[in-house]
Amino acid sequence: MEKIDLAGTRIGGLHQMDDEELVKRARGGDRPALGVLVSRYERRMYNAALKITGNRQDAEDALQETFLTLVRRLGSFRGDARFSTWLYRVAVNAGLQVLRRRTELPSLDGGERAPAEPSHDRTPLKSVLVNETKELLNNAVAELPEALRTVFVLRELQGLSTAAVAEVLEISDQAVKNRLHRARLALREKIAPYFDNEERGIRS
Amino acid sequence: MKCKEVFEALQGWLDEDLAKEVCAEVEVHLEHCPDCRVFVDTLRKTVVLYRSQEDEPVPSDVHSRLWHQLELDDIVAEIPFPTKE
Numbered sequence: 001m002e003k004i005d006l007a008g009t010r011i012g013g014l015h016q017m018d019d020e021e022l023v024k025r026a027r028g029g030d031r032p033a034l035g036v037l038v039s040r041y042e043r044r045m046y047n048a049a050l051k052i053t054g055n056r057q058d059a060e061d062a063l064q065e066t067f068l069t070l071v072r073r074l075g076s077f078r079g080d081a082r083f084s085t086w087l088y089r090v091a092v093n094a095g096l097q098v099l100r101r102r103t104e105l106p107s108l109d110g111g112e113r114a115p116a117e118p119s120h121d122r123t124p125l126k127s128v129l130v131n132e133t134k135e136l137l138n139n140a141v142a143e144l145p146e147a148l149r150t151v152f153v154l155r156e157l158q159g160l161s162t163a164a165v166a167e168v169l170e171i172s173d174q175a176v177k178n179r180l181h182r183a184r185l186a187l188r189e190k191i192a193p194y195f196d197n198e199e200r201g202i203r204s
Numbered sequence: 205m206k207c208k209e210v211f212e213a214l215q216g217w218l219d220e221d222l223a224k225e226v227c228a229e230v231e232v233h234l235e236h237c238p239d240c241r242v243f244v245d246t247l248r249k250t251v252v253l254y255r256s257q258e259d260e261p262v263p264s265d266v267h268s269r270l271w272h273q274l275e276l277d278d279i280v281a282e283i284p285f286p287t288k289e
Contacts, residue, residue, distance in 0.1 A: 035279040181215040192246040
């Protein structure tokens with residue numbers, strides 16, 4: 001966390017509060033509390049949405065939907081589940097919904113979507129290789145079946161525990177482990193040729 | 205231990221969730237089976253590769269539009285951005 005002196009601002013003391021306390025305040029109309037809550041989870045939800053949907057436009061749509069849902073349902077969030085678990089569930093559903101909407105409705109622009117990664121046009125040379133690897137991974141993750149992708153994103157990329165993923169997706173711990181294993185095997189299959197080429201030094 | 209059993213044991217092995225005896229059996233099998241060795245090696249490299257990827261920051265235009273949608277424009281300036289974990 002960046003060190004910024006927030007004393008005296010409206011959000012000064014809010015950063016020290018836990019999620020549940022902030023939810024309680026936000027429910028009572030405390031907008032700075034809502035702001036702190038959003039800032040706390042924005043990056044995590046964006047990245048989860050990005051990996052689940054596989055492209056930036058859909059990720060932004062899912063991100064907005066996630067937090068709009070949060071605002072709409074603040075009143076009904078009773079704290080039965082941990083806030084983060086609840087929010088991840090909203091984000092996963094939003095991401096999947098955006099994807100479904102996209103496949104149901106042919107888009108007016110001929111279906112062209114922005115690629116998941118920016119083009120290399122303005123990218124410094126040294127980060128081209130980093131981007132290349134990222135793109136390879138992102139494409140491989142995007143091609144995973146939905147049931148494997150959601151588990152993989154939450155467990156491996158977002159770092160949730162097996163139990164937390166099980167709660168978010170409302171499946172058993174064992175199902176999380178099985179799907180994660182299948183996801184890894186599928187990713188290996190797609191990525192292994194890259195290691196072969198890398199070792200032989202003939203990466204194209 | 206057969207190749208198929210190694211395959212099944214890999215799940216626990218990656219999560220350091222494998223009994224010591226099974227782990228030792230896997231190691232022995234790998235010493236004698238080049239196919240499994242390559243398989244396990246690429247699987248491990250795959251896991252290492254994606255675990256090395258960091259979350260990216262929310263692009264500033266995406267961030268602005270989100271906070272505008274939430275009608276929090278007046279608060280956005282008071283909250284440090286980009287937020288660091």
